Amino acid sequence: MATASMLVKVPVSVDADKCIASKGCTVCVDVCPLDVLVIDINNGVALMQYDECWYCTPCEVDCPTHALTVDIPYLVK
Amino acid sequence: MSAEYAEKEVDILVVGGGTAGPMAAIRAKEANPRLNVMLIEKANVKRSGAISMGMDGLNNAVIPGHATPEQYVREITIANDGIVNQKAILAYASNSFQMIQRLDKWGVKFEKDETGEFAVKKVHHLGNYVLPMPEGHNVKKILYRLLRKNRVDVTNRYKVTRVAVGQNHRVSGVMAVDTRTAELVFIKAKSVIICTGAAGRLGLPSSGYLFGTYENPTNAGDGYAMAYHAGAELSGIECFQINPLIKDYNGPACAYVTGPLGGYTANAHGERFIECDYWSGQMMLEFFRELEGGNGPVFLKVNHLAEETISTIENILHTNERPSRGRFHEGRGTNYRQDMIEMHISEIGLCSGHSASGIWVNERAETTIPGLYAAGDVACVPHNYMLGAFVYGEIAGLEAVKYCENMSADKTDSDFMAHESERILRPLKRKSGITPYQAEYKIRRLVNDYLQPPKVTKKMELGLRRFSEIRDDLNDLWADCPHNLLRAMEVHDILDCAEMAAVSSLYRTESRWGLYHYRVDYPEKEDDWLCHVQLYKDGEGQMACKKIPIEPYIFEPDAGDVQAYERLRIVARDML
Numbered sequence: 001m002a003t004a005s006m007l008v009k010v011p012v013s014v015d016a017d018k019c020i021a022s023k024g025c026t027v028c029v030d031v032c033p034l035d036v037l038v039i040d041i042n043n044g045v046a047l048m049q050y051d052e053c054w055y056c057t058p059c060e061v062d063c064p065t066h067a068l069t070v071d072i073p074y075l076v077k
Numbered sequence: 078m079s080a081e082y083a084e085k086e087v088d089i090l091v092v093g094g095g096t097a098g099p100m101a102a103i104r105a106k107e108a109n110p111r112l113n114v115m116l117i118e119k120a121n122v123k124r125s126g127a128i129s130m131g132m133d134g135l136n137n138a139v140i141p142g143h144a145t146p147e148q149y150v151r152e153i154t155i156a157n158d159g160i161v162n163q164k165a166i167l168a169y170a171s172n173s174f175q176m177i178q179r180l181d182k183w184g185v186k187f188e189k190d191e192t193g194e195f196a197v198k199k200v201h202h203l204g205n206y207v208l209p210m211p212e213g214h215n216v217k218k219i220l221y222r223l224l225r226k227n228r229v230d231v232t233n234r235y236k237v238t239r240v241a242v243g244q245n246h247r248v249s250g251v252m253a254v255d256t257r258t259a260e261l262v263f264i265k266a267k268s269v270i271i272c273t274g275a276a277g278r279l280g281l282p283s284s285g286y287l288f289g290t291y292e293n294p295t296n297a298g299d300g301y302a303m304a305y306h307a308g309a310e311l312s313g314i315e316c317f318q319i320n321p322l323i324k325d326y327n328g329p330a331c332a333y334v335t336g337p338l339g340g341y342t343a344n345a346h347g348e349r350f351i352e353c354d355y356w357s358g359q360m361m362l363e364f365f366r367e368l369e370g371g372n373g374p375v376f377l378k379v380n381h382l383a384e385e386t387i388s389t390i391e392n393i394l395h396t397n398e399r400p401s402r403g404r405f406h407e408g409r410g411t412n413y414r415q416d417m418i419e420m421h422i423s424e425i426g427l428c429s430g431h432s433a434s435g436i437w438v439n440e441r442a443e444t445t446i447p448g449l450y451a452a453g454d455v456a457c458v459p460h461n462y463m464l465g466a467f468v469y470g471e472i473a474g475l476e477a478v479k480y481c482e483n484m485s486a487d488k489t490d491s492d493f494m495a496h497e498s499e500r501i502l503r504p505l506k507r508k509s510g511i512t513p514y515q516a517e518y519k520i521r522r523l524v525n526d527y528l529q530p531p532k533v534t535k536k537m538e539l540g541l542r543r544f545s546e547i548r549d550d551l552n553d554l555w556a557d558c559p560h561n562l563l564r565a566m567e568v569h570d571i572l573d574c575a576e577m578a579a580v581s582s583l584y585r586t587e588s589r590w591g592l593y594h595y596r597v598d599y600p601e602k603e604d605d606w607l608c609h610v611q612l613y614k615d616g617e618g619q620m621a622c623k624k625i626p627i628e629p630y631i632f633e634p635d636a637g638d639v640q641a642y643e644r645l646r647i648v649a650r651d652m653l
Contacts, residue, residue, distance in 0.1 A: 001510050001511075001555075002509070030121050030123070031121055031124040035257075050560060052564075054293060056129050056293070058130065061400075072326070072408055073286050076286050
């Protein structure tokens with residue numbers, strides 16, 4: 001069974017200059033109810049890996065450096 | 078081949094760390110600190126469940142001087158069209174005020190007047206039950222602090238897949254999978270409390286975005302499925318949840334916040350068409366008719382209010398419960414000062430917090446399986462809302478403590494673990510197949526096509542046929558990582574809930590609860606159906622339903638009050 005991947009614009013964006021994941025912070029990954037965020041090990045910055053967002057905003061509100069912004073998903077906007 | 082799984086043992090296992098779950102765990106530990114109480118959660122207890130970002134108000138506060146338990150029981154009996162176990166409603170109502178006082182003492186902020194009294198507002202048809210929480214954003218933080226203080230064993234990022242029943246037909250534990258590593262664990266428990274919330278990923282939102290649901294989409298109906306497979310009875314599944322909401326944003330508008338401040342639900346002409354904004358099936362039917370009719374669609378109207386009032390509304394709606402409401406409006410250029418806000422109805426879900434679908438429980442939160450309790454949106458105590466989740470969480474926690482004190486854990490047959498381990502890990506073992514995303518999308522699209530009210534017999538039968546085809550397809554479900562395995566396991570829960578919704582709706586051959594169970598080919602409400610419909614797994618493993626009578630009412634509803642709920646439409650508008 002063959003599969004394909006489809007690119008989508010995701011609602012959570014991360015300001016790499018502000019993100020302190022490289023210092024060990026995982027607050028956004030920890031609080032996300034849908035578990036859609038990961039730390040990108042290549043550059044030590046948080047990343048939205050799965051397009052499964054409820055735009056509920058704990059990641060944005062709890063981020064200690066205000067590095068995350070939650071937008072409304074394009075399909076909902 | 079049998080997969081490896083770890084084993085743990087606790088006294089009380091609470092499944093789900095949203096609203097009812099933390100309360101159950103905290104109150105159980107407070108009652109008996111020696112018991113080993115674990116709270117297991119699919120997300121992270123800090124920010125999980127329906128109140129992840131707090132709550133903007135209590136919808137059903139029974140506060141002396143404003144309402145009595147008796148009055149509340151009568152009101153909910155009527156609002157749920159007579160299908161209630163009044164003892165269970167009364168247990169909530171009698172404990173409502175002490176729970177508000179407890180939460181108040183813990184630091185949860187409720188609106189108070191200048192004398193320090195709770196500032197109760199009127200939204201319901203008959204009594205006064207709404208208590209705003211303009212600063213209600215810190216509820217989860219307070220619960221988390223108390224979980225820590227009471228040394229509850231908090232286990233995050235595990236999905237419980239099945240509840241085990243032991244050789245003596247008592248609950249004996251659960252199987253769970255780590256959502257980040259796919260490691261399995263069997264947790265032996267004397268008592269299990271299911272607090273997994275609504276089945277919110279059942280219908281497909283009109284936006285088409287799978288996770289843009291009314292409910293927190295982590296609530297995929299896991300608890301309904303695990304109770305069913307364990308052999309517990311469920312009730313009122315055919316009484317779907319459908320809510321009024323901001324179109325596309327798909328969150329509450331929210332009439333309970335705006336109503337007491339002068340806002341109301343209006344049609345395209347800006348005119349009221351219902352007398353009361355309290356959510357009931359009857360109200361939703363009028364909402365649906367206006368939406369589909371020539372005066373539709375429907376709007377929330379606040380643009381006639383003073384600047385000061387609008388600012389207050391914005392402050393509550395944009396900082397609490399669903400704070401991204403503000404940025405949604407901003408994106409569309411909607412300003413409450415000038416514009417009415419377009420509304421719609423939600424996709425269907427199962428949720429006793431708003432309507433009545435749930436695991437059958439009595440006034441002690443006991444299910445039909447000894448040692449298994451349920452509380453919150455997943456437990457059948459109609460119109461229970463957040464405060465009901467807290468009250469029943471407490472009841473379940475305290476009852477589980479009493480149960481555990483005299484009981485040893487039942488022994489689970491090891492076949493259960495072997496079979497369940499194999500079922501869980503199957504999608505990971507494949508190298509390709511149907512993705513959870515595709516399977517879920519298809520099930521939920523079919524739910525909209527065939528189950529969304531108005532309900533039609535033939536459509537629901539077709540739906541069941543398609544669901545059974547998809548059940549075969551689930552053998553090909555493929556997960557390439559533990560995260561997608563979580564989604565794959567949820568697909569099973571969603572399909573179970575879809576089948577339950579169809580089977581119980583077909584069984585009840587009448588119409589009741591307004592839009593929630595409006596069957597076009599059985600349009601009338603029938604006295605023969607003034608009973609509960611229980612859904613369960615029969616001896617052959619098939620989904621079955623049966624009627625059970627309603628216990629004699631403690632408080633007979635007043636005939637005049639019944640009519641008040643049936644005559645919600647404003648007549649003058651119909652004449653135009």
